Amino acid sequence: MSASVKSPAVRALLPGDVSPETSAPTLTADIDASCRAPVLFFFVSGLAWLLIGTIFALISAYKMHSPDFLGNCEWLTFGRVRPAHLTTVVYGFAMETSIAVLIWLMCRLCRTPLIAPGIITIANFFWNLGLTVGVVGILAGDSTGIEWLEMPKYSTPILFISYALIAVWAIITFRLRAEKHLYVSQWYLLAAVLWFPWLYGTAQVMLLLSPVRGVVQAGVNWWFAHNVLGLWFTPVGLAAIYYFIPKVIGRPIHSYYLSVLGFWTLALFYNWNGFHHLVGGPLPAWMITVSIVASIMMLIPVTAVAINHHFTMVGHFGKMRYSPTLRFIVFGAMSYTVASVQGSLSALRSVSEVTHFTHHTIAHAHVGMYAFFTMVMFGSMYYILPRVTQREWPSARLISLHFWGSALGIILYVVPLSYGGILQGQALNDASIPFLKVVALTLPYLKIRTFAGVILALGHVAFAVNIVWMLVRVFGPYRKPLQMIISGSEQPAAVGK
Amino acid sequence: MNYGPLLFLGILLTLASSWFGLVLMPNKQLGNLDVHTDTNTLAVYPQARNGEAQQGEEHYRSLGCIYCHSQQVRTEGYGSDIARGWGRRRSVSRDYIYNKTVMLGTMRTGPDLTNIGERQPDYGWQYKHLYNPQITSAGSVMPPYAFLFETVKIGAHGPNTNALVLPPEFSVEKGYEVVPSIKARQLVEYLRSLKSSVDVPEAEIKKEEAK
Numbered sequence: 001m002s003a004s005v006k007s008p009a010v011r012a013l014l015p016g017d018v019s020p021e022t023s024a025p026t027l028t029a030d031i032d033a034s035c036r037a038p039v040l041f042f043f044v045s046g047l048a049w050l051l052i053g054t055i056f057a058l059i060s061a062y063k064m065h066s067p068d069f070l071g072n073c074e075w076l077t078f079g080r081v082r083p084a085h086l087t088t089v090v091y092g093f094a095m096e097t098s099i100a101v102l103i104w105l106m107c108r109l110c111r112t113p114l115i116a117p118g119i120i121t122i123a124n125f126f127w128n129l130g131l132t133v134g135v136v137g138i139l140a141g142d143s144t145g146i147e148w149l150e151m152p153k154y155s156t157p158i159l160f161i162s163y164a165l166i167a168v169w170a171i172i173t174f175r176l177r178a179e180k181h182l183y184v185s186q187w188y189l190l191a192a193v194l195w196f197p198w199l200y201g202t203a204q205v206m207l208l209l210s211p212v213r214g215v216v217q218a219g220v221n222w223w224f225a226h227n228v229l230g231l232w233f234t235p236v237g238l239a240a241i242y243y244f245i246p247k248v249i250g251r252p253i254h255s256y257y258l259s260v261l262g263f264w265t266l267a268l269f270y271n272w273n274g275f276h277h278l279v280g281g282p283l284p285a286w287m288i289t290v291s292i293v294a295s296i297m298m299l300i301p302v303t304a305v306a307i308n309h310h311f312t313m314v315g316h317f318g319k320m321r322y323s324p325t326l327r328f329i330v331f332g333a334m335s336y337t338v339a340s341v342q343g344s345l346s347a348l349r350s351v352s353e354v355t356h357f358t359h360h361t362i363a364h365a366h367v368g369m370y371a372f373f374t375m376v377m378f379g380s381m382y383y384i385l386p387r388v389t390q391r392e393w394p395s396a397r398l399i400s401l402h403f404w405g406s407a408l409g410i411i412l413y414v415v416p417l418s419y420g421g422i423l424q425g426q427a428l429n430d431a432s433i434p435f436l437k438v439v440a441l442t443l444p445y446l447k448i449r450t451f452a453g454v455i456l457a458l459g460h461v462a463f464a465v466n467i468v469w470m471l472v473r474v475f476g477p478y479r480k481p482l483q484m485i486i487s488g489s490e491q492p493a494a495v496g497k
Numbered sequence: 498m499n500y501g502p503l504l505f506l507g508i509l510l511t512l513a514s515s516w517f518g519l520v521l522m523p524n525k526q527l528g529n530l531d532v533h534t535d536t537n538t539l540a541v542y543p544q545a546r547n548g549e550a551q552q553g554e555e556h557y558r559s560l561g562c563i564y565c566h567s568q569q570v571r572t573e574g575y576g577s578d579i580a581r582g583w584g585r586r587r588s589v590s591r592d593y594i595y596n597k598t599v600m601l602g603t604m605r606t607g608p609d610l611t612n613i614g615e616r617q618p619d620y621g622w623q624y625k626h627l628y629n630p631q632i633t634s635a636g637s638v639m640p641p642y643a644f645l646f647e648t649v650k651i652g653a654h655g656p657n658t659n660a661l662v663l664p665p666e667f668s669v670e671k672g673y674e675v676v677p678s679i680k681a682r683q684l685v686e687y688l689r690s691l692k693s694s695v696d697v698p699e700a701e702i703k704k705e706e707a708k
């Protein structure tokens with residue numbers, strides 16, 4: 001491998017920390033060790049938010065078909081638990097985990113041990129503080145009433161400060177990089193770091209600090225909400241996929257040109273998508289049409305990325321049996337294609353006429369945020385955690401339980417609910433069907449969803465037990481002697497991959 | 498793509514395009530939209546809400562009604578919003594200029610509320626429905642908002658005029674009555690203020706429907 005890795009053409013297709021002549025195991029080990037505390041802080045608090053968010057999810061799912069459940073408690077009424085669920089899983093779990101993955105990938109790919117860990121630790125503290133204030137605010141009734149931005153305005157400046165620290169850290173690390181070659185994952189990470197504050201800042205100013213008038217609010221709302229998916233979560237998720245697939249199977253990315261095409265077309269088209277959430281709404285047609293066009297154009301980056309990932313994997317799918325990282329990441333990568341194609345199609349006026357305002361949209365959101373993004377984050381954690389803690393995963397059985405709980409749970413969640421949503425939409429569009437009949441029609445699908453939620457929750461608990469067990473081995477009173485993982489080595493380690 | 502500054506520039510320019518096109522441009526086009534004055538009757542539309550209804554809008558936001566109810570009527574022939582009687586014309590940008598927070602909504606677990614004030618102006622119905630939706634709409638999945646009501650002992654002067662007239666299977670202990678709290682009263686004032694059946698130049702009500 002060492003000979004081929006020297007050629008520049010191949011260098012462009014491999015993560016920066018791969019080439020043996022510069023990748024002294026001690027350097028990668030040093031980088032992992034330097035990331036230990038900051039990455040652990042974000043992973044562990046992210047995990048806590050995942051569990052809290054799962055509880056909110058189960059409560060709201062159950063209320064959806066049994067509205068009397070906890071009906072007397074104002075703090076736990078459906079209209080508050082649901083945004084609390086979204087806020088905890090999106091800004092708690094997904095955001096914190098993605099920050100940890102971003103930090104670790106940045107250090108590895110820039111070949112720089114983590115600088116100023118104190119900054120990240122402070123950022124973590126403030127992020128959790130802001131989020132706690134925000135979630136309690138929502139439950140207490142201070143939600144802003146703006147989807148994806150429910151946290152009250154007294155909590156969001158704390159979050160913004162915290163994010164600014166991360167962004168400044170990431171840009172400094174990028175500037176200090178020892179590896180001059182930029183790998184595709186770094187393009188996505190740098191883009192996400194720069195896009196998010198622009199999105200969040202615009203939304204905060206134009207919706208909360210000095211609200212714009214009338215339906216412009218709805219426009220800014222969906223420009224932000226769709227872009228936080230497309231320009232933060234998607235790039236970080238794709239960066240992780242582009243890093244871990246070649247890393248685990250030890251093979252370069254299929255095509256450099258498809259990577260370039262995929263990146264720039266995503267950058268061009270995704271940020272114009274947001275108004276497809278307003279199809280049929282009270283805004284001028286040009287605004288909505290331009291978003292529909294951009295949504296269809298998204299088929300270009302999605303196809304490019306799908307082909308690139310698939311042809312990198314071809315012939316290596318068998319490795320998913322031994323590598324939890326690969327299993328989760330490939331599941332996520334495939335779901336990315338599904339979520340994106342479903343999203344592009346739902347933007348069409350003829351499809352939106354049926355699916356808009358139904359549970360189909362909720363199912364679609366979970367294909368994107370869970371089947372794609374969350375699964376990729378889980379896969380990344382299976383790779384990163386053993387390296388930063390220098391411990392193997394304690395239980396292979398819990399890993400299996402986690403994978404199957406999450407994979408089967410999310411399939412059981414999205415498939416019936418997508419279908420039920422279409423039936424609901426068709427019934428709603430037939431004015432001869434009384435409204436309460438439409439409600440009754442959706443009930444079986446809502447009950448299946450609650451059941452799927454329980455399976456997902458089991459997977460999350462298995463994951464949490466495994467992580468806590470691992471941490472007990474690191475910090476607990478009866479520390480096990482260090483397991484031998486050659487950090488950053490290309491030798492397949494049985495469990496840690 | 499190893500040249501950092503070029504990457505940086507591309508990243509900023511791509512987002513700048515939609516920031517200009519989907520944030521600044523809509524604000525320029527719609528951000529100063531004003532009321533419409535009918536040249537014949539001099540009637541002004543829309544009207545600002547009264548104080549009670551404005552308070553109610555805050556409760557609508559705080560209780561998260563938006564997660565199940567939309568406030569937008571799609572045009573005739575696109576969906577069945579008008580056929581279901583949710584409005585007599587499609588919603589337009591002008592309808593929302595006085596809303597503090599524009600809650601168009603993305604979900605219809607419950608019906609659209611753009612014109613609920615016109616469709617269901619009865620206080621008694623609104624209170625009973627909020628107190629326990631099963632009273633008026635059996636089979637609904639809307640949660641009960643009984644916490645917006647108080648069960649109090651009937652005073653010496655007889656029942657409160659606002660007290661809910663509950664059917665026997667939902668009635669409370671004898672000698673007690675259910676009265677709406679201030680929050681429930683403000684919320685119902687807000688719901689009653691939701692109506693948009695006024696002709697505007699951009700969307701007129703069909704004449705045969707108006708008859």
